[in-house]
Amino acid sequence: MKKLILMSAILFLSLQGCYTIIMTPEDKTPVYDNYYGFYPTDYYGSYGSYYEIPWWIINPIVTISDVKTTSRNSDTQSLRNNEGYRSDSGSRDGITTTPPPSRDNSSSTTTQKTNNSSGNEVRSNTGSGNSSGNSNSGSIRNENGNRNSGNSRR
């Protein structure tokens, strides 16, 4: 019986091929398509995102080799230079008055606190997308962040 079940499982997988594809760090974060949908938000409220949204979409895996990321890195570097200027304007914490990076209006203190090091700031910014959705890496992430906080589909 035991052997029969194991053989059936192996045979099934070998005939069908495996449906699951593991994501590597080089892969772009996939778009969340919600095709499972056993807990649609309309009927399950916040339980919908609790069960359905994968953690790697809310906390995306980001690589620094991405071309788009590199350009944003340089943008942030220039802002950082400006911060030195604004600091002289009388504000004790010049960082909090720094304008956000050009493409993301929702940038907040999370972004500004992490921009001390040009080498690491992109990772830090992207990582903070979990809480504020301020990553520039795509609108999908922002939507997910909103849904996670319950503002979008409740």
Add this chain to the structure above:
Amino acid sequence: MLYRNIQFVILIIIISSLTFSQNYNDALRVSIPGLGSNARALGMGNSYISLSDDGSASFFNPAGLGLVKKLEFMGGIDITSFNNSTRFFNQTTESNSSQTKLDNISLTFPIPTLRGSLVFGLSYNTTKDFVGSLEFSGFNNGSNSKIQSLLDTDIPFDLYLTDDNGNTIINGRLNQSGNMLNSGSLNQWTLTGAIEAYKNLFIGANISVVSGSFTSDFDYYEDDTQNIYQGETAPGYPSTTDFRTFYLKNLLKWDIEGWNAKVGFLYQLPKFARLGLTVQFPKVYKINEDFNVEGKSEFANASVTLDPDKYSDKVKYDITSPYEIAGGISVNLKGLIVSAQATYIDYKEMEFSNGEGISLTYFSDQNKRIKNLMRPVVNYNLGAEYTFPEIGFRVRGGFILLPSAFKNDPSDFDKKYLTAGIGFLSDGVIGIDIAYAYGWWKDVGDNYDSNVSRTFQDITYHKVMLTTSYRF
């Protein structure tokens, strides 16, 4: 003639060594399913193999772990109360036993995927508790007693309740009483893996390492409350005049180890239903048994105690439980989930083996008795859950039916549970679930022989379970 006498002596020795030995009740103890350790599942009557979308999938359906999409840490405790109202020769005695236990810790880790699902989990679950109690007292007017039933052992002789030839004047009509307290649990560490093998088809498997303990402490008394036995129970020994009390204590301790494996399948019809199927392979329990006996006889002016070393024993043996094959379905009706499942268990497949310090033929006989006394059963679980989406609150109800494993038991002996539960979500990441189960069934127990000193037990069972989970 000499050959016949030798045969008789050998028979006596074998019977003596087996008086307190292992039997089908020991096999049933570890083979009847427990209530698990997940409050959401218990609230839904444990009708959960077609849901299983959390860390408890390791217990219900390993394939369900493939539905978990966030890192999850889960933990829980439960409180169990066992109440036994025992009728014994028209007297009813109440008894109670309870236990509080950390019943679940699990960590679930979904691997990031571009398509499908691959999830691993490590969990510790209490799969079953051994909480139980029994108290009884009544006058047995029959011409039988435990003392007489033990005449094939040295116990009555050693307690000066027989003459030098092993005959006793005791002939029933004693007040019999006793109390028993059971405790312990079966726990397992489980490593589970699940994958979406085809779109919406999940396959999972796990392997568990079992640990556990069981303790049964049984005190039994026979008192000559009517002063029937005024003479010497051991002629020639005046101190045995006026028999008062016979006392026997059995203390059984198990240290349980073992392993088992389970495979599961789960198919999902998006937004509508899930189907689950599991095969629990036979569980192998390695029992390290420590059995202690104490005994005492009391007379008007003297008392005698047994030498505990003579009757205490340490043995090892294996118990193998039957296959458990389960199928279930959950239907999603706009916020209302209705779930049902059935589990097939053939208790005839229970088996003793690998005894150390126990004869091979004894276990062979016990395995035959199991086949003669037990039957296959189908357990049923029903459950429902409704979610109030605006407030993230859920209510649940369920029913569990576990038919008796004994062939000729009436339905009163089936274990039945009504369950209820609530759940709510805090900040979208912390799930808190509470469940309550109320169980009731009848049971009987024989102090010796069959139906001459029987306890009729009405059992009620309460369990409160709390499970919290954090998904991030």
